[in-house]
Amino acid sequence: MEDSTEEDIESLIEGMAYIPGHFHLELNLNGEPNGPVTLRHRDTQLKRESLRAELEAETGQLQYAVRNMLGLLAFHVDELEMAEEAFHSICQEDPENLNAWANLGYVYERLGRELEEGECVERVAALMGTEMGENQTDCRLRVARCLAEQAYAHPHDVELERDEDLKERLTAALMLYNRALDYGEEL
Numbered sequence: 283m284e285d286s287t288e289e290d291i292e293s294l295i296e297g298m299a300y301i302p303g304h305f306h307l308e309l310n311l312n313g314e315p316n317g318p319v320t321l322r323h324r325d326t327q328l329k330r331e332s333l334r335a336e337l338e339a340e341t342g343q344l345q346y347a348v349r350n351m352l353g354l355l356a357f358h359v360d361e362l363e364m365a366e367e368a369f370h371s372i373c374q375e376d377p378e379n380l381n382a383w384a385n386l387g388y389v390y391e392r393l394g395r396e397l398e399e400g401e402c403v404e405r406v407a408a409l410m411g412t413e414m415g416e417n418q419t420d421c422r423l424r425v426a427r428c429l430a431e432q433a434y435a436h437p438h439d440v441e442l443e444r445d446e447d448l449k450e451r452l453t454a455a456l457m458l459y460n461r462a463l464d465y466g467e468e469l
Contacts, residue, residue: 303384304354310441325440330355347434350381380428426466433458
């Protein structure tokens with residue numbers, strides 16, 4: 283029974299045009315380290331410092347992409363409370379941010395806070411659909427922003443020492459940006 287449920291979920295995910303959040307992205311951050319863990323930790327801390335400096339200068343919508351990435355990096359250096367705060371603050375300021383809600387749910391799962399995790403999943407499901415009585419334009423705009431924020435994350439991955447690795451991440455980012463533009467159309 284459990285195997286069939288997992289297969290159903292996997293087939294559902296494969297059929298989706300997009301999945302909110304950053305923890306499912308094909309990033310080195312989300313996989314096993316290729317080299318020593320201490321080097322990855324150092325690289326992650328350097329990425330965080332760079333993003334914090336960028337965030338100081340950002341006032342528009344891009345700030346949410348930066349903050350989602352900062353939360354992801356905090357999570358991967360086991361600063362779960364800082365990750366929770368990063369995602370929670372985005373949800374407060376931008377309650378339609380699909381990535382922040384999905385990311386926050388993932389942090390709650392790791393913290394074993396099932397009730398809050400369930401609330402985040404319900405919120406993501408509502409934002410992905412038209413359950414809130416919204417028109418397709420609003421939904422398409424949320425999807426476009428979701429994909430653009432995910433694209434932003436790719437060049438900020440760790441363990442990109444080889445040119446081929448960086449090229450791969452930039453290509454993935456461009457593909458996501460193009461999909462965001464398709465969803466956003468003239469919006």
